[in-house]
Amino acid sequence: MTDYSNWSIEESKMLLQLMVDAASRGWRDANGMLSKAIVESGMQPTKKFTAPEEVWEDYFKKFIQLAQAEKKRPRTDNEGNISPSDTINKAGIMEKISLSIDSIAVDFRGVHSLLEKREKDREKSEMEKREKERQSCI
Known part of the structure; x- marks a missing residue:
């Protein structure tokens, strides 16, 4: 005290x-x-x-x-x-975390795009399948 x-x-x-x-x-x-x-x-x-x-x-x-x-x-x-070197080290760590988060976000966007493409391909395949079934019934 x-x-x-x-x-x-x-x-x-x-x-x-x-x-x-x-x-x-x-x-x-x-x-x-x-x-x-x-x-x-x-x-x-x-x-x-x-x-x-x-x-x-x-x-x-x-x-x-x-x-x-x-x-x-x-x-x-x-x-x-808090020494200047601690501040620099912490800034470096935060930059690495930021870059990692950015790369994860890019990877996630890539995965999301692939999933969307796959879903569209499935829908297209289903439509083609239905069209063939419809034509075979005619």
């Missing part, structure tokens, strides 16, 4: 601002409680807030002392345990 008494005034203000933002987004249960699960469901799986560049610039303008004191940039630090 985090010892909030060691937080600076700026950090406490930021926490309050984030809590108000979360509450205004509806990230609370029926009793108005802000649970960890509810907050995490509104955040990305990396458990980091992401925002457009303008939002970060505004953040750094307001809290420049805090950013300088910590000497890190939230946009680029890797405390979320």
